[in-house]
Amino acid sequence: MSSGHVQSLSSDELRELYRSLILDHAKNPRHFGKLDTATHTSEGINPLCGDKLRLQLEVDAEHRIRDAAFEGTGCAISVASASLLTETIIGLHEDEALAWFDDVTSHLTGTSDANGRDLGKLQALGGVRDFPARVKCATLAWHALRSAIENTDEPVSTE
Amino acid sequence: MSQPNPQSSSPLLDVRADFPVLDQDVNGKPLVYLDSAASAQQPRQVIDAVADYHLKDHANVHRGVHTLSQRATDAFEGARDRIVEFVNANSRKEIILTAGTTESINLVAQSFARPRLGKGDKILVTHLEHHSNMVPWQLVCEQTGAELVVAPIDDHGQLMLDELRELMTPDVLLLAVGHVSNALGTVNPVKDIVGWAKQQDITVLVDGAQGVPHMDIDVQDLGCDFYAFSGHKMYGPTGTGVLYGREELLEEMPPWQGGGDMILEVFVDRSVFNELPYKFEAGTPNIAGIVGLGAAVDYLRGIGPERVAAHEHYLLDYMTEQLTAIEGLKPIGTAEHKTSVLSFMLDDIHPHDIGTILDHEGVAIRTGHHCAMPVMQRFGLPGTARASLGVYNSTDDVDRLANALLTAKRLFA
Ligand SMILES: Cc1ncc(COP(=O)(O)O)c(C=O)c1O
Numbered sequence: 001m002s003s004g005h006v007q008s009l010s011s012d013e014l015r016e017l018y019r020s021l022i023l024d025h026a027k028n029p030r031h032f033g034k035l036d037t038a039t040h041t042s043e044g045i046n047p048l049c050g051d052k053l054r055l056q057l058e059v060d061a062e063h064r065i066r067d068a069a070f071e072g073t074g075c076a077i078s079v080a081s082a083s084l085l086t087e088t089i090i091g092l093h094e095d096e097a098l099a100w101f102d103d104v105t106s107h108l109t110g111t112s113d114a115n116g117r118d119l120g121k122l123q124a125l126g127g128v129r130d131f132p133a134r135v136k137c138a139t140l141a142w143h144a145l146r147s148a149i150e151n152t153d154e155p156v157s158t159e
Numbered sequence: 160m161s162q163p164n165p166q167s168s169s170p171l172l173d174v175r176a177d178f179p180v181l182d183q184d185v186n187g188k189p190l191v192y193l194d195s196a197a198s199a200q201q202p203r204q205v206i207d208a209v210a211d212y213h214l215k216d217h218a219n220v221h222r223g224v225h226t227l228s229q230r231a232t233d234a235f236e237g238a239r240d241r242i243v244e245f246v247n248a249n250s251r252k253e254i255i256l257t258a259g260t261t262e263s264i265n266l267v268a269q270s271f272a273r274p275r276l277g278k279g280d281k282i283l284v285t286h287l288e289h290h291s292n293m294v295p296w297q298l299v300c301e302q303t304g305a306e307l308v309v310a311p312i313d314d315h316g317q318l319m320l321d322e323l324r325e326l327m328t329p330d331v332l333l334l335a336v337g338h339v340s341n342a343l344g345t346v347n348p349v350k351d352i353v354g355w356a357k358q359q360d361i362t363v364l365v366d367g368a369q370g371v372p373h374m375d376i377d378v379q380d381l382g383c384d385f386y387a388f389s390g391h392k393m394y395g396p397t398g399t400g401v402l403y404g405r406e407e408l409l410e411e412m413p414p415w416q417g418g419g420d421m422i423l424e425v426f427v428d429r430s431v432f433n434e435l436p437y438k439f440e441a442g443t444p445n446i447a448g449i450v451g452l453g454a455a456v457d458y459l460r461g462i463g464p465e466r467v468a469a470h471e472h473y474l475l476d477y478m479t480e481q482l483t484a485i486e487g488l489k490p491i492g493t494a495e496h497k498t499s500v501l502s503f504m505l506d507d508i509h510p511h512d513i514g515t516i517l518d519h520e521g522v523a524i525r526t527g528h529h530c531a532m533p534v535m536q537r538f539g540l541p542g543t544a545r546a547s548l549g550v551y552n553s554t555d556d557v558d559r560l561a562n563a564l565l566t567a568k569r570l571f572a
Contacts, residue, residue: 013519014515014519017515018512018516018570018571049528049541050527050532051511051542052541073509075509075512076508076512077511077512079509131515134511137511
């Protein structure tokens with residue numbers, strides 16, 4: 001078969017992708033909605049599927065993220081990732097949040113093993129590594145986070 | 160070429176063996192390919208024609224006295240002759256060979272519409288169009304100050320014909336309408352539509368990308384001015400396509416791109432343009448691809464458009480029946496006249512997740528907006544899952560699809 005180098009997937013990998021933690025966050029996303037106190041807003045667009053996600057942050061004078069929320073439509077992976085993101089970053093300094101961005105995205109794209117950090121619940125997103133077409137779904141919210149912090153006005157795209 | 164199905168009571172074709180790519184496992188399961196509306200697979204006859212050309216005949220066309228160049232030219236022009244017959248054009252002059260539907264439509268937008276448009280003029284499109292029959296018109300309207308008017312569709316995904324007729328006002332230069340919606344499968348009554356437009360002297364371009372693979376096309380009978388389609392939707396190679404244009408209009412139109420092949424004489428300050436169809440074919444074309452397109456025409460004509468249509472209608476009915484029996488499955492696009500496409504939502508599972516789970520079961524479908532975001536917006540959806548049929552599909556394929564959808568339901572239960 002010509003595609004011999006593309007590994008074929010077992011049911012385990014599918015279950016790994018759609019772990020119960022992921023499905024739980026996809027069906028009951030945390031911090032879903034608008035944030036009236038937002039100081040930073042950013043939009044992420046996945047042109048492959050047309051999904052859009054809006055991330056809002058409330059950042060105080062000391063650059064600490066006091067609150068976060070997101071809204072939009074997305075697949076289970078992108079919604080779960082955004083939901084887990086908000087849980088992770090609330091209470092963090094912007095720089096710490098950016099460090100999470102680096103570690104999580106490198107974990108998801110498989111370039112490094114999260115720089116040695118224990119990703120905790122976010123480990124669950126790692127299932128996408130067996131599904132190259134889905135990595136962008138998992139990283140979308142994280143790119144929106146970076147652009148919200150760096151305050152770029154342009155919507156970020158996963159392309 | 161495959162023979163008619165021996166059980167002649169069944170309208171189903173038996174041509175799967177012509178398509179080598181289908182003979183493989185994906186994720187450990189035999190491939191079920193239900194994404195022909197995005198790109199159809201190629202039969203061995205097409206693959207061999209392209210390979211033979213490369214192996215024996217390749218040279219540049221229209222420019223050499225040597226044998227290979229002559230053979231390449233004959234093969235390339237031979238494909239054009241087959242396309243003339245295939246769509247019943249008047250002559251070779253009316254068949255412009257392009258890179259695809261997108262290029263064909265842009266050619267008409269820039270060469271036909273742009274010089275004729277100004278403030279106060281209108282281009283009419285419909286809410287059903289593929290981006291490539293929408294964006295070129297947006298661009299030319301921006302360039303000229305003309306207005307783009309969009310005809311509405313109903314909740315079944317059908318054009319609202321009375322409203323469309325009302326929008327055919329004297330200030331409309333051109334109507335661009337799809338023959339078949341790629342997102343929903345709706346077949347538009349293009350012959351009637353052309354008739355109404357002609358009463359108002361409106362030029363009509365039909366985007367036939369999803370029409371040609373599924374039915375007999377006779378451009379003279381339709382009466383349209385332009386008809387655009389792509390090779391890769393009709394079992395031919397990617398990067399090939401056709402623009403049919405009425406000779407009288409093509410004659411009036413200036414060239415679109417400049418370069419080799421499209422000229423008779425070039426001086427440093429001016430050129431004398433070549434005659435039709437070459438005036439619109441600048442540069443070395445996709446010769447091998449067009450040779451393959453000619454073979455695809457032979458392949459489809461060999462089966463016969465009536466048998467293709469009968470096969471696909473039977474399977475679409477079967478698929479609609481099997482899928483709508485699944486609890487929580489909602490078809491999107493329920494037009495009375497449809498072909499080969501079933502778009503749907505399943506529970507509240509996002510189409511992207513459905514696509515991944517199905518792929519895992521060896522079933523290839525398209526998910527997302529299908530390059531028809533306005534259609535999705537009309538239904539208030541980010542996208543759909545879409546299964547689309549070709550000559551090689553069978554009821555087994557549909558059963559595998561239905562089973563895979565049940566797996567998705569279980570996983571998300
Ligand atoms: C209805 C319709 N129009 C136009 C196109 C564009 O075709 P191509 O990408 O081959 O130029 C497609 C295919 O995606 C289509 O389905």
